[in-house]
Amino acid sequence: MAESPVLLNKHEVERLLSYDDLIPRLESVMGKFSKRDSSEMIQPVRSVVPIQQHSGFLGVMPAYLAAEGILCTKMVTFYQRPEGSSLPSTQATVLLFHPEHGHVTAIMDGEAITAKRTAAVSAISAKLFMPALSEVLCILGSGQQARSHYDVFTKVFKFKEVRVWSRRREMAHRFVNDLQGPVRVCSSVKEAVTGADVIVTATGASEPVLFGEWVKPGAHVAAVGACRPDWRELDDVLMRGAVVYVDSREGATAESGDIILSGAQVFAELGEVINGSFPAQREKTTIFKSLGMGIQDAVSAKLVLEKWNSKH
């Protein structure tokens, strides 16, 4: 009989998953994904069930990585919460399976994985696309993703100034009070993004919050929110005037309102740049439109389990 699965809560996953381990694994898996070798990797676009009555969605994100021996699925719910709600907007669980025998080997919290792997992938995009001399980082939003992006961006890069904007100013102050380093709270998006070299959009917005006319030419935008085909974070001017990179072309075409509704062309996947098949146009204004991928969760969960196994 198969052994009982390892159960790991959010605190344990958080502790076991470091950006130093995660970033090279994500670079490698995204490069492989963009080669589209189905004998190596299978990851369909996620299935999403709308929960209309409660303004929410259930997403199922399976992935099989043959060479790495990883069979995984994440189940994630995400909601548009009313202002002031204390409930998290994104919650997730990740299951790892034994690829040969089919039983579940681990069940772990997916919130920490989602927060860290998304931010780590944005940091990979910034490493490739941000201006060579980047001094100012701006984060729009003050939730889970804003926090993980702050953590990894200030760990990997050295910015002279970090700014944050949140639609409720007191939430931006609360965000800053939890941090070690200095961060300037801005009262408008325009104030926050003017002159910024790197802009992270991590909001629950469904209408544009970031407008092209405010963005410095050559800046890099890591756009993490707006993951439904009718949701936007970025306006048409920005989308059409920038070089647009995505995590997966299929995911972006199915799920990104910023791409579908603006009619912007996707230039390349992040993995295609990692592979060297498309260039990083660092001197131009660039957008990395992130939707999230099952393969990112899969390598993250495997890493967590490896770490856990090495200590037990």
Ligand SMILES: NC(=O)c1ccc[n+]([C@@H]2O[C@H](COP(=O)([O-])OP(=O)(O)OC[C@H]3O[C@@H](n4cnc5c(N)ncnc54)[C@H](O)[C@@H]3O)[C@@H](O)[C@H]2O)c1
């Ligand atoms: N790309 C990915 O892989 C990925 C992964 C996880 C989450 N997300 C998306 O990232 C976004 C942020 O996720 P989170 O977990 O940090 O959520 P969160 O609820 O913790 O934070 C959301 C932030 O957005 C702000 N916000 C909500 N509605 C807004 C609006 N209409 N205009 C401006 N600001 C608004 C909130 O005030 C808060 O600061 C969500 O859209 C989520 O679906 C993307």
Ligand SMILES: O=C(O)[C@@H]1CCCCN1
């Ligand atoms: O890839 C993910 O995990 C997220 C979940 C929430 C919606 C956007 N994508």
